[in-house]
Amino acid sequence: MIPHGLSNEMALRTQRIADQLKSQGTDAILVSENANLYYTSGRVFCGFTYITADGDVTYFVRRPVGLTGDNVRYIRKPEQIAELLPQMPQSIALELDSAPFSTVERLRKVFGDARVANGSDILRRCRAVKTPYEIARLTESGVHHAMAYSRIPRIYRGGMTDVELQVEIERVLRNEGCLGQFRIAGGSMELFMGNLLTGENADAPSPYDFAMGGAGLDLSLPVGCNGSAINPGQTVMVDMCGNFTGYMTDMTRVYYVGRLDPTAAKAHQLSIDIHHRLAQEFHAGCEAKRMWEVAMEIVAEAGMDDYFMGHAQKAGFVGHGVGIEVNELPVLAPRSRDVLEDGNVIAIEPKFVIPHVGAVGIENTYVVRPDRLECITNAPEPLTELLYY
Amino acid sequence: MIPHGLSNEMALRTQRIADQLKSQGTDAILVSENANLYYTSGRVFCGFTYITADGDVTYFVRRPVGLTGDNVRYIRKPEQIAELLPQMPQSIALELDSAPFSTVERLRKVFGDARVANGSDILRRCRAVKTPYEIARLTESGVHHAMAYSRIPRIYRGGMTDVELQVEIERVLRNEGCLGQFRIAGGSMELFMGNLLTGENADAPSPYDFAMGGAGLDLSLPVGCNGSAINPGQTVMVDMCGNFTGYMTDMTRVYYVGRLDPTAAKAHQLSIDIHHRLAQEFHAGCEAKRMWEVAMEIVAEAGMDDYFMGHAQKAGFVGHGVGIEVNELPVLAPRSRDVLEDGNVIAIEPKFVIPHVGAVGIENTYVVRPDRLECITNAPEPLTELLYY
Numbered sequence: 001m002i003p004h005g006l007s008n009e010m011a012l013r014t015q016r017i018a019d020q021l022k023s024q025g026t027d028a029i030l031v032s033e034n035a036n037l038y039y040t041s042g043r044v045f046c047g048f049t050y051i052t053a054d055g056d057v058t059y060f061v062r063r064p065v066g067l068t069g070d071n072v073r074y075i076r077k078p079e080q081i082a083e084l085l086p087q088m089p090q091s092i093a094l095e096l097d098s099a100p101f102s103t104v105e106r107l108r109k110v111f112g113d114a115r116v117a118n119g120s121d122i123l124r125r126c127r128a129v130k131t132p133y134e135i136a137r138l139t140e141s142g143v144h145h146a147m148a149y150s151r152i153p154r155i156y157r158g159g160m161t162d163v164e165l166q167v168e169i170e171r172v173l174r175n176e177g178c179l180g181q182f183r184i185a186g187g188s189m190e191l192f193m194g195n196l197l198t199g200e201n202a203d204a205p206s207p208y209d210f211a212m213g214g215a216g217l218d219l220s221l222p223v224g225c226n227g228s229a230i231n232p233g234q235t236v237m238v239d240m241c242g243n244f245t246g247y248m249t250d251m252t253r254v255y256y257v258g259r260l261d262p263t264a265a266k267a268h269q270l271s272i273d274i275h276h277r278l279a280q281e282f283h284a285g286c287e288a289k290r291m292w293e294v295a296m297e298i299v300a301e302a303g304m305d306d307y308f309m310g311h312a313q314k315a316g317f318v319g320h321g322v323g324i325e326v327n328e329l330p331v332l333a334p335r336s337r338d339v340l341e342d343g344n345v346i347a348i349e350p351k352f353v354i355p356h357v358g359a360v361g362i363e364n365t366y367v368v369r370p371d372r373l374e375c376i377t378n379a380p381e382p383l384t385e386l387l388y389y
Numbered sequence: 390m391i392p393h394g395l396s397n398e399m400a401l402r403t404q405r406i407a408d409q410l411k412s413q414g415t416d417a418i419l420v421s422e423n424a425n426l427y428y429t430s431g432r433v434f435c436g437f438t439y440i441t442a443d444g445d446v447t448y449f450v451r452r453p454v455g456l457t458g459d460n461v462r463y464i465r466k467p468e469q470i471a472e473l474l475p476q477m478p479q480s481i482a483l484e485l486d487s488a489p490f491s492t493v494e495r496l497r498k499v500f501g502d503a504r505v506a507n508g509s510d511i512l513r514r515c516r517a518v519k520t521p522y523e524i525a526r527l528t529e530s531g532v533h534h535a536m537a538y539s540r541i542p543r544i545y546r547g548g549m550t551d552v553e554l555q556v557e558i559e560r561v562l563r564n565e566g567c568l569g570q571f572r573i574a575g576g577s578m579e580l581f582m583g584n585l586l587t588g589e590n591a592d593a594p595s596p597y598d599f600a601m602g603g604a605g606l607d608l609s610l611p612v613g614c615n616g617s618a619i620n621p622g623q624t625v626m627v628d629m630c631g632n633f634t635g636y637m638t639d640m641t642r643v644y645y646v647g648r649l650d651p652t653a654a655k656a657h658q659l660s661i662d663i664h665h666r667l668a669q670e671f672h673a674g675c676e677a678k679r680m681w682e683v684a685m686e687i688v689a690e691a692g693m694d695d696y697f698m699g700h701a702q703k704a705g706f707v708g709h710g711v712g713i714e715v716n717e718l719p720v721l722a723p724r725s726r727d728v729l730e731d732g733n734v735i736a737i738e739p740k741f742v743i744p745h746v747g748a749v750g751i752e753n754t755y756v757v758r759p760d761r762l763e764c765i766t767n768a769p770e771p772l773t774e775l776l777y778y
Contacts, residue, residue: 003608034577043608046577046596064594064602064611065702094490098576101485101493102507118491167563174556180581181610187487187576188423188435192569205453207435213453219392219432220635220713221570222453246609313454324609 001059001069003042009133010042010057013126018055020122027089028052029119030081030107033098035183035324036123038246048078052089060084082110093119098185128321128329129343135367137245138323138345142365142376145242145249148176149379152238152255158388162225162236163217166196169240179243183325194240195224199231202359205313211349212239212359213313232258235358236386237351242365242377250322250347251377252363255386264360265383267304267352271361272381274298274350279366279373288330288338292318295350307352319348322365344368345376390448390458392431398522399431399446402515407444409511416478417441418508419470419496422487424572424713425512427635437467441478449473471499482508487574517710517718518732524756526636527712527734531754531765534631534638537565538768541627541644547777551614551625552606555585558629568632572714583629584613588620591748594702600738601628601748602702621647624747625775626740631754631766639711639736640766641752644775653749654772656693656741660750661770663687663739668755668762677719677727681707684739696741708737711754733757734765 002010017040021029031040031049040049046063059072060081073084082088092111094104097120108116130138148169155168170193174180182191189208197214206213206223216222230236235256242249254268274295282291295318299308309315317336321328322345330338330346340346346368351361362381366373391399406429410418420429420438429438435452448461449470462473471477481500483493486509497505519527537558544557559582563569571580578597586603595602595612605611619625624645631638643657663684671680684707688697698704706725710717711734719727719735729735735757740750751770755762 032577034579038609044579044596044611046598063596063598063702066594096490096494098489100487100576101483101490102509104490105485120491164564167560170563171556171560174559175553177606179607179610181579187489188421190423190433190570205455207433207452209435209452217566218568218635220427221568222433246607313452 001041001067001072006042009131010040012131014040014051014057015055016126017051017122018053020126021051021053021093024117024122026053026091026093026117029093029122031095031119031123032103032107033095035185036095038324039123039127047075048081050081050085078107078110088112089114091115091117093117093122095120095123124329127323129341130323130345131343134247134323135343135345137247138249138365138367139376141242141244141247142249142251142378144176144178144244145251146377146379148173148178149238149251149253153384153386156255156386160230162196162198162201162228162230165230165236166194166225169196169238173240177244178241179246180241181243182241183243183248185325185327189327190221191223192221194238196240197225197237197359199228199234199358200356201226201228202237202353203312203355209315211309211315211317211351212237212353213310230257233261233357235261235264235360235383237359239363247324248322248326249365249377250326250349250363251365251379252349252351252361253379253381253384254360254362255384257386260383261354261357264354264357267307267354268360268383270299270302270304271350271352275348275362275364278348279375282340283372284340284342284368284370286340288332288336288340289334291332291348292334292336299350304352307354309351311353311355318350319346321345322347340368342368342370390430390456390461395431398520399429401520403429403440403446404444405515406440406511407442409515410440410442410482413506413511415442415480415482415506418482418511420484420508420512421492421496422484424574425484427713428512428516436464437470439470467496467499471501477501478503480504480506482506482511484509484512513718516712518730519712519734520732523636523712524732524734526634527638527754527756528765530631530633530636531638531640531767533565533567533633534640535766535768537562537567538627538640538642542773542775545644545775549619551585551587551590551617551619554619554625555614558585558627562629566633567630568635569630570632571630572632572637574714574716578716579610580612581610583627585629586614586626586748588617588623588747589745590615590617591626591742592701592744598704600698600704600706600740601626601742602699619646622650622746624650624653624749624772626748628752636713637711637715638754638766639715639738639752640754640768641738641740641750642768642770642773643749643751644773646775649772650743650746653743653746656696656743657749657772659688659691659693660739660741664737664751664753667737668764671729672761673729673731673757673759675729677721677725677729678723680721680737681723681725688739693741696743698740700742700744707739708735710734711736729757731757731759
């Protein structure tokens with residue numbers, strides 16, 4: 001069941017979950033969602049991970065066939081779990097924030113009169129603090145992510161539309177080992193392989209809660225590139241999928257064609273300055289909302305508020321945790337109550353939309369350390385010219 | 390709000406939903422999931438579509454900014470819906486099968502003492518019978534889908550791995566206009582842009598409820614190509630994303646390299662025979678489960694049961710509805726109670742896994758008509774040789 005070499009890693013993760021269960025007085029948790037199944041077993045499978053407050057783990061598997069291990073039980077339907085448990089819990093945590101209503105209703109019946117607790121928060125909190133193994137996987141994603149981006153100037157050709165350039169970047173990412181899958185918590189956010197924005201389209205509002213928008217190619221997926229020509233004097237923001245290892249880094253770089261708009265250049269440098277300031281001043285123990293406040297102070301001082309985190313429509317955060325999914329804890333937003341912890345991995349993305357020109361600003365992924373933020377998406381940060389040829 | 394030219398189309402769809410509400414005695418439905426928001430408004434937005442049994446529609450929008458229309462109301466949070474409704478419903482349908490438990494709990498509070506009904510089934514049933522407009526979108530997807538596949542023999546190069554070929558096919562699909570997004574109902578199914586299988590890997594079981602498996606490139610997404618070399622004597626099954634219009638066709642074609650395994654050739658022809666038989670005999674009014682039974686009879690007669698719909702692990706269906714999502718109604722499976730309706734659009738996929746060789750069999754998408762099935766993924770069906778050069 002557990003992939004070779006990951007027994008200790010999975011024991012560490014399940015112990016964390018067990019500790020959380022114990023501290024809130026819940027007997028057990030039943031995990032059913034893919035990202036959490038992957039977190040608790042090292043693989044996505046169809047079934048459930050059952051963890052008790054004492055740290056005992058059982059994997060109830062429906063598919064695939066052929067998984068083995070002392071704590072693996074094959075089932076056809078969740079109702080069989082009750083028969084297979086040595087003792088029934090008095091209280092059970094379920095993923096109330098992500099599992100569908102009907103699924104939760106079915107699962108709670110499996111546990112008879114057990115009190116139901118919300119397991120979503122437990123799993124979110126555990127997953128927010130990465131293990132050294134997870135940080136190594138994220139670091140590996142970051143290396144490939146940066147390597148793929150380094151090829152962008154070489155694949156640009158004069159006359160390309162935004163979507164034509166995006167498709168070539170997708171190919172470079174995939175050939176670099178990107179799995180493509182862009183995992184987002186919450187069913188109402190969708191994105192295919194990332195977001196590339198140029199010119200006016202950078203200011204088109206989207207329904208999704210991403211930092212940047214774009215009209216998209218179709219009203220069924222209204223975000224990102226929309227078939228615009230990449231014109232001289234405009235920027236091209238590239239914010240594409242960093243899932244190379246099951247763990248996603250988040251990274252944005254910006255390019256321009258022809259000539260560089262001075263407001264765009266100023267805003268881009270401001271983004272870099274914000275990154276450097278935050279990376280110097282923040283570390284484990286700091287309040288996440290202070291990162292938003294410091295960024296806002298720097299932006300206000302430069303008189304660039306109008307463009308910050310969008311123009312026609314603004315995003316209400318300057319960064320977020322990343323890991324198996326792209327929107328994990330902590331949240332770097334004004335009302336966030338999160339405090340940075342050693343082992344958090346966060347993407348910081350102070351961005352600006354300059355009307356008619358495009359979006360600028362970089363995004364990097366950082367590991368939160370006791371005394372600093374450690375960048376794992378290392379690549380040149382200045383605006384890079386895309387040369388016609 | 391409603392895209393230009395689609396007012397009558399949306400009125401038709403909402404009237405269908407209203408009729409369903411009326412027939413089951415429910416006062417209104419509140420739609421919150423992306424696929425259903427797209428169905429009821431012609432666009433994905435962040436918010437809710439509210440439809441009464443009398444056919445009145447209100448769009449409660451959180452994002453994006455700038456949508457207009459008589460029946461558009463901007464809200465910050467769902468609790469505001471109660472204040473904006475002219476009268477509160479006595480009973481309200483919610484998407485219990487797809488909306489998260491916490492979301493449903495929050496929404497039901499908005500409606501006070503209203504009885505809660507399951508709206509998922511209403512929407513599934515309505516969406517299963519496509520309008521002429523939707524059939525036109527699916528037909529358009531099918532044309533592009535077939536066009537992209539026609540280029541596959543020209544992009545193959547000797548020595549390619551399965552993933553290298555898949556990445557080139559992804560690029561061809563995207564340049565043909567594919568939106569990439571592979572919408573699947575149910576959070577436990579995931580696939581990136583489709584499935585390409587060769588050799589032994591075709592027999593690797595996956596956790597997902599797709600017709601075919603594959604080990605995948607990573608345990609975080611264990612399905613599809615796994616980096617295998619494409620060897621002489623093996624087949625390459627291509628089953629990639631057909632979302633060109635917000636509506637997805639489903640289409641599979643099979644290629645081979647070097648020499649053609651005779652069992653694979655026989656099984657592939659059997660799949661084609663099954664298609665022709667089903668397309669001749671079935672039409673609106675037929676039982677969906679009979680398609681499974683007829684397919685099984687043909688396979689048993691040919692003595693190919695061992696390989697049908699998988700070998701190490703078998704899928705329990707031979708086809709399924711397609712539309713905005715890839716797994717819609719009707720289901721062509723032994724226990725299905727669905728009866729084919731005029732306007733259903735179904736993918737039929739009788740496939741075989743030949744151990745050590747690969748997967749064979751074609752998949753086509755058909756519109757169910759009163760007197761026949763009309764294929765909308767028209768492309769040559771025989772096994773096609775991929776030539777080294």
